[in-house]
Amino acid sequence: MASTRQPGRTGSQSVERAIAVLYALEGEDRPVTVSELAGRVDLPVSTTHRIVQALVRGGLLARDGHSAYRIGDGITALAQTAAQRINIDAAAPHLHLLSSGIRITASLGVIDNTDAVTVYSARPPSMFCTHQLPGRRTKVEGSAMGQAIVAFGHRRDRRLGTIPDVASTRQRGFTVSSAGGVTAVAVPVFDARGQVRASIGVQARSARLNEDLIVRIQPAMRQAAEMLRDAVAEGSARANFDRLLPATI
Structure with a gap:
C-alpha cells in the first residue's frame, strides 16, 4: 500500500x-x-x-x-543576538529628550557576550557632563547598564550571580553602580513582548547623582525606556557602530 x-x-x-x-x-x-x-x-x-x-x-x-x-547557554547566546536589533535613528531623539530633561548624559547599551556595549550617548545641551563614546565596552558585572539587562533578562542567565540581591533590583526597577567617585544608574528597555533588549544608563559624579536625585530621575528614565519599546525591535546596533557619532545638539 x-x-x-x-x-x-x-x-x-x-x-x-x-x-x-x-x-x-x-x-x-x-x-x-x-x-x-x-x-x-x-x-x-x-x-x-x-x-x-x-x-x-x-x-x-x-x-x-x-x-x-x-x-543551555546557546539559548542565552541567541537572546543576546536578538538584543542587538535596535533602530538607533528611532532611539536617539528619546535619549536626547531624556538627557535634556534631567541634565545628565543618557546612554543606550546592549550586551555583547560578556561586555556591556554603549551604542549611543546623548549629552545635555546646557551643561558639561561625562560622555560615553559609542562602542565603549565594560564588563557586565562592572556596568549598571549591563546589570540592568541581566537582572531583568533570562532567569537562568549564569551572570545573575554577579548581581547582588537580584530580587531587590527587580523590585525597585533599576540598577546602581559606583566606582571612582562616579555613580551610574540604569533601567531596562523591554520590547513589545516584554523581553529585555537593552538598557538606558546615566552617570555623573557621586556627589551630584545621590540617592535623592536617583529617585527623582526615575520617572523620566522609565518613560524614555517605554518610548524605546518600538526602537528595540528593528535595525542593528552592531551594524551601525561605524556611523555612530558622539551626541552633540
Missing part, C-alpha cells in the same frame, strides 16, 4: 517536537529528567531522549548531572 505520509512532514514534525521540549522547560528552576519532559510533551521517552540529545549537541540544552537537563 502506498505511503500517505506527506513530503516534509517528518522534518517539520521533528522541529515542532523539539520546540515543545524547549518550552516544557520554561520557568523551571531545577534540572528536569527525560521522563518528566516526555510526560509534559506527551511523547515516548525514547523519542524525547533523541530530541534532547540533539538539543544538547546544538547547545540549546545542557546536561546537569547524569540524567537531568536544563536550558
Whole structure:
C-alpha cells in the first residue's frame, strides 16, 4: 500500500517536537529528567531522549548531572543576538529628550557576550557632563547598564550571580553602580513582548547623582525606556557602530 505520509512532514514534525521540549522547560528552576519532559510533551521517552540529545549537541540544552537537563547557554547566546536589533535613528531623539530633561548624559547599551556595549550617548545641551563614546565596552558585572539587562533578562542567565540581591533590583526597577567617585544608574528597555533588549544608563559624579536625585530621575528614565519599546525591535546596533557619532545638539 502506498505511503500517505506527506513530503516534509517528518522534518517539520521533528522541529515542532523539539520546540515543545524547549518550552516544557520554561520557568523551571531545577534540572528536569527525560521522563518528566516526555510526560509534559506527551511523547515516548525514547523519542524525547533523541530530541534532547540533539538539543544538547546544538547547545540549546545542557546536561546537569547524569540524567537531568536544563536550558543551555546557546539559548542565552541567541537572546543576546536578538538584543542587538535596535533602530538607533528611532532611539536617539528619546535619549536626547531624556538627557535634556534631567541634565545628565543618557546612554543606550546592549550586551555583547560578556561586555556591556554603549551604542549611543546623548549629552545635555546646557551643561558639561561625562560622555560615553559609542562602542565603549565594560564588563557586565562592572556596568549598571549591563546589570540592568541581566537582572531583568533570562532567569537562568549564569551572570545573575554577579548581581547582588537580584530580587531587590527587580523590585525597585533599576540598577546602581559606583566606582571612582562616579555613580551610574540604569533601567531596562523591554520590547513589545516584554523581553529585555537593552538598557538606558546615566552617570555623573557621586556627589551630584545621590540617592535623592536617583529617585527623582526615575520617572523620566522609565518613560524614555517605554518610548524605546518600538526602537528595540528593528535595525542593528552592531551594524551601525561605524556611523555612530558622539551626541552633540
